[in-house]
Amino acid sequence: MRCLLPCLALFLCALAPAAHADTPPGRGFVFCSVTDTSHTPARVWASPVVEAEYPADDPAGFRRGLALADEFLAVVQARGGEGSKMCNVTATAQEAAQLRADAQATWNKRVFMMKVGDWREVAWTPKPWTPTAAPASLSRYFLCWATQTDLPERVAISRSVASGIIVREVPGARALEAAFALNEAYTREFQTVAQAHGVAAQATCSPYDSLAEAQHAQQAQRKLMDGFNQRYTGLDWEPSAAATATALTGASAPAAGPVVTPVAAPRPHGYCQVSRTAGDAMVWASPVFALPQPPSPAYSEALAARFKSAVVGLGGDGDATCWLHPEGAEAAGRMREHARTEWTTRMFARPGDWRDVPWSPDAEAPSSMPATQGDPPAVAAAPADRPAWGVRIEDLPQPLADVLGLTSAQGAWVRQVVAGSAAEAAGLQVMDVILQVDGETVVDAAQFAALARRSASGRRVPVQVWRKRQVQALTVTVPVATVAAPSATPASSSSDRYYCVAGISRHSPEQNFETPVREVAGNPADMAALSVRLSDLLASLTRSAPGWHAFGTPTCYPNGTSFPGENFCFASVMKRIRGVNQTAALFCNPSREGIDQRVQDMHKRATAAPAQALAWPE
Incomplete structure (x- = not known):
């Protein structure tokens, strides 16, 4: 399934401006489905891949996809089906066909000898698209609910409260935005209702385009929440008039009036x-x-x-x-x-x-994008960043090696190719894996950086890369400005000192730690050193604090797009059966101002449990 909100998938993705009649239409390819998960196995009605027109000022055909989903649902309903509708609009028929094949493969999987879904082919051709004016108003339908599963003393599997179907009129020209605003307002109000009924869980509301869709969702919801050893309470609840009025006022189009100076359109x-x-x-x-x-x-x-x-x-x-x-x-x-x-x-x-x-x-900027300000320099101890050839590389993770069809994680993974560089001229691409340089096997990013620095100025160096599940041969002409490095010592950073802060958290029971900012000697782009620093901190915590489990090896990479110059390490441990969920993050930056901004951002995202001070190990 390609969206976590089946009933909201198109709604959330479709807030695009209305089309103009004089705008030439765009063309795309569509695959639609209706999914009913109230049965075992789930029932899935699938359309073929069809071509469709949509207004050129409807970004990616989102609004057209919404209309096609309604149309396809009507076809399925005529066959006695119901469920959550979804249409995927793509630029090419191949993309739509791949989406369809992936969905079919997912539903055809077997669990305990039973298929997850019953895939049903539906012959369908969409009606021709013609521009139409929006009606003055439309009806939208809402359901709200909350479910708590971590009940004290395990008195039941779950406890749920749910509203009835709520019907509201929304302005036709702004139906999507208005329904979304109402949904947000109702979710906030229903949260207090759920808590008042003893359900300590996050409330959720969902909008539906038709009464039939809302009724089907309500039946499926009741079936899921009102089973053996489950407590379910249906509430005769209506949102307040104030919440409705405020939401609709905010989502309404401006009233007719004096001409005002237009403002720039928001950036996507x-x-x-x-x-x-x-x-x-x-x-x-x-x-x-x-x-x-x-x-x-x-x-x-x-x-x-x-x-x-x-x-x-x-x-x-x-x-x-x-x-x-x-x-x-x-x-x-x-x-x-x-x-x-x-x-x-x-x-x-x-x-x-x-x-x-x-x-x-x-x-992961493509080769046509300029270098990002604040990226760290090349280092000999991976990951290496922009050596003389103009390519950013990292060690190849084993899971990615499996995906790419390689038998091992040996090689240097290309994460960025700098525009105008020798690497770009040679044809190196993002996601290539460099296997050999000048006849020498590349084991990891550090070795590639060393080989690149040793390349003689002006020399044509043969390179083998792994691309599209096969080996390809390229030739890199080393820039004249490049000279062999006098030693294995990497180019020094613009600063030999940097600042670090770390945050560590766990759930059940919730507990959070935060270190003070610490000034450290060394190269802030030395990912191996950063990984060791976080590992030492986590080892110190697990030795001194009860109830914490040993973390895995941290993963580190540049994070300059969040805060210029920043590098980031992450580690976690999760044991689902035992309810263990721990995460740890280390942020380092050669700029004190940059690390202070990161600390402020950490505090903005803080959870209810205050962070305890955690000292750095000596």
Whole structure:
């Protein structure tokens, strides 16, 4: 499944401006599905890949996708089906076909000899698109609920409270924004209602386009929450008139009046996630980031592939999706928060199921993008960054090696190619794995950096890379400015001192630690040294604090897109059966101002449990 919010997937991704009649339409390819998880196995109705038109000013065809989802759901309902609707609009038929094949493979998996889903083919051709004016108003339907699973003394598996179906009229021209604003307002109000009924869990509300969809969702919800040894209470609850009025006022289009000076359109933003729904379900999510170009299906897929590579490097895996929003950071942030809320409050959710990953598209810039200010210099002890050839490389994680079809994690993984560099001229690409340089096998990033520095100025150096599951031969012409390094000592950093701070947390029982900022001698880009520093701190904690489990080996990488010059290390331990979830992060920066900004950011994101002071080990 490519979205964590089946009933909200299209709604959350479709807040684009309305089309103009004189704008030439765009063309894309669509795959639609309707999923009913109230049965075992789940029932999935799937369309073929079809071509569809959409307004050129409808970014990525989001609004058109919403209309097609309604149309396809009507076809499924005529066959006696119901469920959550979703359409994927892509730039090419191949992309849509791949999405369809991936979805079918997921539902055809077997658990305990039974298929996860019953895949049903539906012959369907969408109706031709014609621009139409929005109606004056539309009805939207809402359901709210909250479920607590960690009940004291295990008196039941779960305890749930749920509202009835709430019907509200929204302005037709701003139906999506208005429904979203109402949903947020109702979620906040229902939170207090749930707590008043003794349910200590995050409340969730969902909007639906039709009464039939809301009724089906309500039936499925009741079936899930009201089983053996489960406590379920249906509430006769209505949101306050004040909440409705405030939400609709904020979402309404400006009233007719004097002409005002137009303001610049908000810059598009988005976020990416990798979700694993089999086994230990989990999500890895990026922060909200600004987009350097307008959103499109092809760009979304490219970002998703890059984010998945980053997650695989952290030991994760799953289906990758990027939600790109044309209307700014705030709207994209609401999308992300709703996804996080839905995931962390689902039935049988556990702490740590949602993991934040500090990543942005600039962290893996394509070769056409300029170098990012604040990146650390090349070092001999991996990861190496921008040696003489103009390529940023890191050690190849074993999970990524498996994905790329390599038999081992030997080689140097290309994370960025600098525009105008010798590497770009030779044809090196992001995601290549460098296997040989001048006949010598490359074991890791450190060895590649050393070989690159030893290359004679002006010489043509043969290079073998792994790309698209095969070896390819390239030739790099070493720049004339490059000379052999006089020794194995790496180029020194712009500063031989830097500052570090660390934060460590665990759930159940919640406990948080934070170190003071510490000034350290050395190269802030020496990732191996940073990993050791965090390992020593964690070892000191597990020896002195009861109830903490040993952490795994930290993973470190540049994080200059968050705070210029910053490097970041991360470690975690999760044991689902025993309810163990611990995370640790180390941030280092040669700038004292930069590390102070990081500390402020840590405090903004602080949880309810205050952080205890943790001394650095001597």
